Amino acid sequence: xxxxxxxxxxxxxxxxxxxxxxxxxxxxxxxxxxxxxxxxxxxxxxxxxxxxxxxxxxxxxxxxxxxxxxxxxxxxxxxxxxxxxxxxxxxxxxxxxxxxxxxxxxxxxxxxxxxxxxxxxxxxxxxxxxxxxxxxxxxxxxxxxxxxxxxxxxxxxxxxxxxxxxxxxxxxxxxxxxxxxxxxxxxxxxx
Numbered sequence: 308x309x310x311x312x313x314x315x316x317x318x319x320x321x322x323x324x325x326x327x328x329x330x331x332x333x334x335x336x337x338x339x340x341x342x343x344x345x346x347x348x349x350x351x352x353x354x355x356x357x358x359x360x361x362x363x364x365x366x367x368x369x370x371x372x373x374x375x376x377x378x379x380x381x382x383x384x385x386x387x388x389x390x391x392x393x394x395x396x397x398x399x400x401x402x403x404x405x406x407x408x409x410x411x412x413x414x415x416x417x418x419x420x421x422x423x424x425x426x427x428x429x430x431x432x433x434x435x436x437x438x439x440x441x442x443x444x445x446x447x448x449x450x451x452x453x454x455x456x457x458x459x460x461x462x463x464x465x466x467x468x469x470x471x472x473x474x475x476x477x478x479x480x481x482x483x484x485x486x487x488x489x490x491x492x493x494x495x496x497x498x
Contacts, residue, residue: 308366311432314358319443321351326450359436366432374429381497387423388485388497391416393477403473404465411451418444427497 324332336344394416397405406412421441424433454460490496 308362308432308435310358311362311366311435314355314360314362315436315439316355318352318355318359319439321348321355323443323446325454326446329454363432363436366430371431372429373431373434376427376429380426384423384427385485385497387419387426389478389481391419391423392481392484393474394419396473396477396480400469400473400476402463402466402469404470405473407462407465410455410460410462411448414444414448414451418448 339347394405394409394412397403397409397412398416400406409415417440421437421444424437425441428434428437485497
């Protein structure tokens with residue numbers, strides 16, 4: 308469990324710099340240069356992510372059950388995951404109405420993903436992993452929206468074609484992930 312927590316501290320800590328130390332981040336980018344900052348950020352992020360994956364896989368071998376979610380929670384989590392994948396697609400597909408409205412769809416995708424997994428899983432390592440990501444995404448979303456308002460940031464209006472592509476891609480990837488990739492990559496069949 309310690310490896311999982313260390314990975315979360317590194318990964319989410321680094322990804323929280325804009326929440327808690329945006330001025331320091333700006334100064335470091337200026338001091339190191341944008342590319343050096345991005346390189347360092349990427350290396351440390353990958354190290355943290357690797358520790359999360361490793362720690363989670365170790366913790367799954369001896370799970371500590373905190374609660375046993377009702378079977379119905381899997382039926383609640385499934386549509387939430389479809390929404391999470393659509394939000395994730397909205398972060399990348401240009402000129403879609405979802406991004407135009409909510410501005411930070413990737414952060415909401417993480418929030419939705421974490422909530423879905425908290426509802427469907429009741430082990431200590433699941434609560435630590437998904438609870439940490441849920442808390443982080445709530446804080447990041449609030450900070451990003453506040454920063455947008457202060458800067459007067461606007462987002463381009465979405466188009467029907469951009470929104471349609473977003474929903475179709477998000478839905479298709481969610482089906483692919485649920486039916487094949489989750490078992491292949493995570494080792495758990497969500498059904």
